[in-house]
Amino acid sequence: MNSLGRLRALVCVAVAVASVVVVLGAYTRLVDAGLGCPDWPGCYGMLGVPESIEEIGQAEARYPGIAVEPDKAWPEMVHRYFATGLGVLCLCIVGLAWFQGQRLVIPIVLTALVIVQGAFGAWTVTLKLWPQVVTAHLLGGFATLSLLWWYATALWPTIVAMPVPRKLAQFALGAVILQIAVGGWVTSNYAALACPDFPACHGELLPSMDFERGFDFTQTIGPNYLGGQLDSDARIAIQVTHRLGAVIVLLFVGLLVFHLRSRPFGWALGSVLGLQWTLGISNILFDLPLWVAVLHNAGGAVLLLMVLTVNVALGQTQESHFHKRTQVQ
Numbered sequence: 001m002n003s004l005g006r007l008r009a010l011v012c013v014a015v016a017v018a019s020v021v022v023v024l025g026a027y028t029r030l031v032d033a034g035l036g037c038p039d040w041p042g043c044y045g046m047l048g049v050p051e052s053i054e055e056i057g058q059a060e061a062r063y064p065g066i067a068v069e070p071d072k073a074w075p076e077m078v079h080r081y082f083a084t085g086l087g088v089l090c091l092c093i094v095g096l097a098w099f100q101g102q103r104l105v106i107p108i109v110l111t112a113l114v115i116v117q118g119a120f121g122a123w124t125v126t127l128k129l130w131p132q133v134v135t136a137h138l139l140g141g142f143a144t145l146s147l148l149w150w151y152a153t154a155l156w157p158t159i160v161a162m163p164v165p166r167k168l169a170q171f172a173l174g175a176v177i178l179q180i181a182v183g184g185w186v187t188s189n190y191a192a193l194a195c196p197d198f199p200a201c202h203g204e205l206l207p208s209m210d211f212e213r214g215f216d217f218t219q220t221i222g223p224n225y226l227g228g229q230l231d232s233d234a235r236i237a238i239q240v241t242h243r244l245g246a247v248i249v250l251l252f253v254g255l256l257v258f259h260l261r262s263r264p265f266g267w268a269l270g271s272v273l274g275l276q277w278t279l280g281i282s283n284i285l286f287d288l289p290l291w292v293a294v295l296h297n298a299g300g301a302v303l304l305l306m307v308l309t310v311n312v313a314l315g316q317t318q319e320s321h322f323h324k325r326t327q328v329q
Contacts, residue, residue: 004155007096011152014089018145019301021086024079025141026297029187030290034129035226036072038063040122041080049073083121086144087114093151106151113144129225132217134188135181142180142304149305153312162313164259169310172252176304179245183300185215186242190228192293194235198284199243201236209237246280249273253303256310269306275299 028034037043044050044059051070059068094107120137127133162169186192191214195201213230214237223229230238253273260266279296286292 003096003100007093007100007102008152008155010089010093010096011148011155014086014093015145015148015152017082017086017089018141018148019298021079021082022141022145022301023294023298024075024082025138026187026294027290028075028079029134030288030293031072031075032226033072033075034124034134035224036069036074036076037125038066040125043073043077044068049077080121083114083117087111087118090114106147106154110144110147110151113140113147116140117144127221128223129188130221131185131188131219131225134225135184138184138187139181142301145301146304146308149308150312153309153316157316160313160316162260162310164256164310164314166311166314168252168255168259169307169314172249172256173304173307173311175245175249175252176300176307179242179249180300180304182238182242182245183297186238188225189214189230189235189238191230191235191238191242192283192288194232194239195243195284196287198281201240207236207240208233209240210234211237211241214238214241246277249303250277253307256307260310265306265309269303269310272299272303272306276303 028036037049039045044055045062046055046059049070050056050059050068050073056068060066090107090111094104094111097104097107117137117140120133120140123130123133124137195207197203199205201207210231210233213234216234219225219229228235250273253269257266257270257273260269276296276299279292279299282289282292283296
């Protein structure tokens with residue numbers, strides 16, 4: 001394997017690890033393990049999770065009043081271990097890309113993003129699941145995965161014609177990103193079950209909602225946000241916004257699927273879109289089953305990468321046409 005082959009393999013491994021980190025992050029939030037360790041980067045001042053009687057005694061002495069729960073500490077620590085591994089991989093990518101003479105912009109941005117993610121991970125714990133930080137941390141994870149995927153496509157510059165209007169692809173990508181952001185706000189404010197029914201909410205199409213409180217991005221630092229601090233009307237506003245966002249995503253991505261209907265990729269994109277809707281509705285109707293919720297988060301990542309792929313392919317096609325025109329002239 002030559003140097004370029006090693007770089008490609010390393011980036012593929014990084015994409016896989018970033019995917020695991022995103023899924024583990026969702027799992028950690030959903031099992032309420034975000035504060036499983038009250039400190040960072042260790043856990044009760046230890047590299048691992050305190051499990052023996054002696055270790056638990058030491059942990060309780062260091063953090064009096066906080067119950068040591070290994071079952072919640074382990075998901076948090078495993079998430080941190082994988083995130084640390086991703087950071088190491090990104091540093092290796094920078095080194096190998098430099099050795100290869102490749103452009104270093106994306107590898108350096110990736111490494112910086114992972115470092116910032118580490119800071120957000122620490123603040124998630126020290127600021128007691130402050131929703132603004134939790135949402136930013138989630139978006140940072142998706143951004144890291146997307147940038148790695150983009151870099152992978154750049155290392156395999158295969159020109160694939162996509163019969164899709166570029167503006168439509170861009171709007172679809174923007175809609176998916178905004179929907180993921182709102183989804184992060186849903187989970188960080190524990191609004192997933194604000195409406196126990198679908199498509200209505202508490203039996204009403206227009207329930208009582210408080211958008212001002214629901215989208216108050218100045219929630220104060222200090223309280224423990226485990227379980228959320230917002231009242232019912234505020235959480236309903238967040239949940240209903242997420243539902244409306246799903247309709248917008250269905251419209252734009254559905255149009256992409258229509259344009260790509262003659263291609264296997266189009267059918268795959270349509271299947272992921274349909275699965276996301278099925279998982280989202282199942283979350284509500286079946287009281288947020290753990291693995292359904294985790295899969296819904298993972299499905300959002302897959303949908304994002306697929307729509308990003310369409311945009312990258314359109315960009316490569318446009319660049320190829322530009323070079324051809326330049327050569328002719």
